[in-house]
Amino acid sequence: MEQVVDTALGVIATEGYEALTMRRLAGALDTGPASLYAHVVNKADLDELLIGRLCAELRLPEPEPAAWREQVSGMCVQMRDQYLKYPGISRAALAMAPTDPEILRVSEGMLAILLAGGVAPQSASWAIDALLLYVAAYCLEISVLDQRKVHDEADWVVDTDELQRRLTALPAETFPHTTRHAAELTAGKGHDRFDFTLSLMIDGLAHR
Amino acid sequence: MEQVVDTALGVIATEGYEALTMRRLAGALDTGPASLYAHVVNKADLDELLIGRLCAELRLPEPEPAAWREQVSGMCVQMRDQYLKYPGISRAALAMAPTDPEILRVSEGMLAILLAGGVAPQSASWAIDALLLYVAAYCLEISVLDQRKVHDEADWVVDTDELQRRLTALPAETFPHTTRHAAELTAGKGHDRFDFTLSLMIDGLAHR
DNA sequence: ACTTGACGCGAACGCTGTTCGTACGTAGAA
DNA sequence: TTCTACGTACGAACAGCGTTCGCGTCAAGT
Structure with a gap:
């Protein structure tokens, strides 16, 4: 199952998220599409696993009260670069319930930074939500534009x-x-x- | 062609954007899917027309320098409510090039408000982009969550x-x-x- | 050695967007 | 009036999608 996620991320990195179909992923694993359902419940489930893996690779800094702004924007930049490394994957991030433990880990880390910086708990909570949402949307927009450049005629873009x-x-x-x-x-x-x-x-x- | 857009919006309003397939839309028009391509180039083209229609119904206020904050947030609320009126349509808005004249009209209106409020042109330009992006992402998240409530089992949500x-x-x-x-x-x-x-x-x- | 259980996968289902060829309805020319 | 020609509309089909079913194979237990 770990290998499925790795192969899926590889496909996305080289061909984009739109190319990640169950058939394409199965082909990359030298098998048929039906075999994937032994390791993965759904495509939605696969998406969750992918986002989880992405979030797992994010590094959470030790909160320093004086540098909370740089730290929180650094987290967003990390997420941005991770999203853009796998073009289009932010679409999956936007359509996901925030139940995944790895996402909670990131959220906890950002909350720690903001609270250490003296931000009120309510503001911090909502701000994290807004930041994560914006980062995902920003990366989705960029990925869609890049995809257009590849697919469509160049004069349309x-x-x-x-x-x-x-x-x-x-x-x-x-x-x-x-x-x-x-x-x-x-x-x-x-x-x-x-x-x-x-x-x-x-x-x-x-x-x- | 106007009727195609109207019918499509009707389908989205009652069944959500995910239910707007060429076949479903053709069925609502008492015809086959092939006939739609006489009025619409693509599904992407249809999406652009839908967003254009949506933006056309937004009301731009006359800029009042003292009330620029309320005016710009009012615009965002208008967009939000319009997006939520047609659940899931914000997905199409996120995946679209900002070339549509109706979107330019909205953008021009918001730019007028911000400039009248004394915001620097560069900040105003980028802020409009950020605001539109956030509104679309926010509505997409809400629509996805509502969709889940309908489709999946209730205990998953x-x-x-x-x-x-x-x-x-x-x-x-x-x-x-x-x-x-x-x-x-x-x-x-x-x-x-x-x-x-x-x-x-x-x-x-x-x-x- | 025989049975049983689990697992993997080929084939199929229902769905999607899109295209092709044909048949029709109409408008213009003889 | 009749014939032609053109543009439009649509039934049928194609390639691809996510997903499921049931068969075949292989390993373990008795």
Whole structure:
């Protein structure tokens, strides 16, 4: 069963989550699809196992009260990179009940950081939920965009420059702010947008 | 083609997005699945049309600089309620390119509100992105949970009280904070968590 | 050596999105 | 009026999905 999870993660890492079908996974294990159901109840169950394995590889820091902001954003960056390492897997994370013990472990770790930083328990609890949700959604969006680049024709997907050109070309009377600030709307290399949102939420948490 | 979108929204409203298959939609229109492709290129195209229709029904307020916070959170609440009115449709929203003119209209409206409120253009642009992403993810999570309640056996899904009981029953030495603050972790009726995250981000935006 | 039990897997089911060829209805030309 | 030609609509089919059933095989117990 451990090998099933490992092989599944391998398939996702090289071909994306959409390619992880029971048949494809069975083929990678040199067997038929029916044999998988001896080790796994469901595809949903497999998804849970995958997310659990992902969370198990996250490293929880020892809470340092003075550095709680860096520590919590570091956790989010860890999750982000883990999600992006297995493109599209965040879809499974979004559709999952938070019952898994490995997820609870991560949640416990983040709670410890926030409480050590002096955040109120209620704010900390809800903030963890919001952060995990945002990270998963952010990674899903990125994975979907990357998937489009592979699957569809290249002219259907637009890069940043092309998008900015299109925004500028919009009718200025109905989209005055969009045309004027097309540069800002399309700005952000790498994970600038991610960092911005994280600091937005963490700053909001600190000012409470 | 307008009728196709209307019927599709009707199906989603009563049976959920997962039930919106080409065959089910064709059946609701008293025809076969092949006929749909005369009006719609793809299922992805249909999804875009649905989200476009959804966004078209959003009401953009006239920006009032003093009330920008209430206005932007009001927009998010509008989107949330619209998403929840059609359970699961936020999945389509998350997997979509932001090219649709109706989405641009909403984005333009929110940009106008934030700029009128004195938010820097770069912060406003990124904040809109983050807010839209969070709203979609939040609604997707809710829809998935509701779906589970319908599909699976009732004992697989846990309500708030049961979840709190389980958290409290965890081993206290490995989950000290989770067991102690199980009440806070499971707290929040209605959209309290949603309101919290929104004010978190908007407050962070104001302190910039 | 015979029985029994468990396990693995080929084949099939019902479902999905999508395509192809045909048949029909209509509009224009002779 | 009659014939043609074109565009549209749809029944049937295809490839793929998750999942289940039942048979065959193999190991252990008596």
